[in-house]
Amino acid sequence: GENVEQHPSTLSVQEGDSAVIKCTYSDSASNYFPWYKQELGKGPQLIIDIRSNVGEKKDQRIAVTLNKTAKHFSLHITETQPEDSAVYFCAASKRGSYIPTFGRGTSLIVHP
Amino acid sequence: DVKVTQSSRYLVKRTGEKVFLECVQDMDHENMFWYRQDPGLGLRLIYFSYDVKMKEKGDIPEGYSVSREKKERFSLILESASTNQTSMYLCASTYGKTEAFFGQGTRLTVV
Numbered sequence: 001g002e003n004v005e006q007h008p009s010t011l012s013v014q015e016g017d018s019a020v021i022k023c024t025y026s027d028s029a030s031n032y033f034p035w036y037k038q039e040l041g042k043g044p045q046l047i048i049d050i051r052s053n054v055g056e057k058k059d060q061r062i063a064v065t066l067n068k069t070a071k072h073f074s075l076h077i078t079e080t081q082p083e084d085s086a087v088y089f090c091a092a093s094k095r096g097s098y099i100p101t102f103g104r105g106t107s108l109i110v111h112p
Numbered sequence: 113d114v115k116v117t118q119s120s121r122y123l124v125k126r127t128g129e130k131v132f133l134e135c136v137q138d139m140d141h142e143n144m145f146w147y148r149q150d151p152g153l154g155l156r157l158i159y160f161s162y163d164v165k166m167k168e169k170g171d172i173p174e175g176y177s178v179s180r181e182k183k184e185r186f187s188l189i190l191e192s193a194s195t196n197q198t199s200m201y202l203c204a205s206t207y208g209k210t211e212a213f214f215g216q217g218t219r220l221t222v223v
Contacts, residue, residue, distance in 0.1 A: 006154075009152070032209050034211055034212070036212075036214075041216070041217075042216055042217070043116070043202055043204075043214030043215050043216050043217050044155075044202070044212075044214050045214065046211040046212070049211060089154065089155065091212075093209050097209070098143050098162070098206060098208060098209045099145075099157070099160060100206075100212060102147075102154050102155040103154060104152065104153060104154035105154045105155075
């Protein structure tokens with residue numbers, strides 16, 4: 001089955017810095033890659049996603065890049081703010097399957 | 113506003129008790145999932161369902177069962193709760209291969 005590795009497990013940055021979280025996947029048939037943000041006491045919520053026919057997608061301060069050849073995708077957050085502090089999960093779903101496989105999560109801490 | 117609602121935010125149960133965790137979604141989604149979240153281990157899939165009365169085992173089904181009698185409701189059952197089932201439980205639903213909508217989670221403590 002699919003295996004998703006996520007790094008780092010913890011990321012600490014100063015407000016205004018950029019943050020990058022990286023994920024790799026094992027199944028070349030995967031074609032949907034969402035990112036979720038989980039704030040304290042809440043369930044994860046989708047913040048951005050990308051499909052395998054696209055290399056990059058941006059939404060304001062957030063961007064996701066996908067390298068299908070290397071089988072990795074990354075979340076980029078620019079101009080970080082304290083409210084970006086949360087746990088971030090990447091996931092991958094392969095063609096023909098509706099079941100996402102999640103990474104282990106990254107705890108992002110943005111210091112004011 | 114779409115919603116996945118879990119019946120309890122916090123539960124404390126005794127070892128050996130039968131525990132029911134309920135999840136309801138209002139989006140007419142076909143697929144529903146139960147995950148367990150533990151520090152350092154991420155989200156691990158316990159069971160999922162792609163239709164009423166249909167269920168499939170996930171990665172860690174031991175000690176759990178599920179029930180889906182209606183499309184909107186997916187229940188997780190701990191037949192005989194044990195302390196190693198103390199965890200955060202998350203329910204989610206999807207329509208096809210699209211984003212997953214999660215409930216707020218149930219933090220279960222088994223004493």
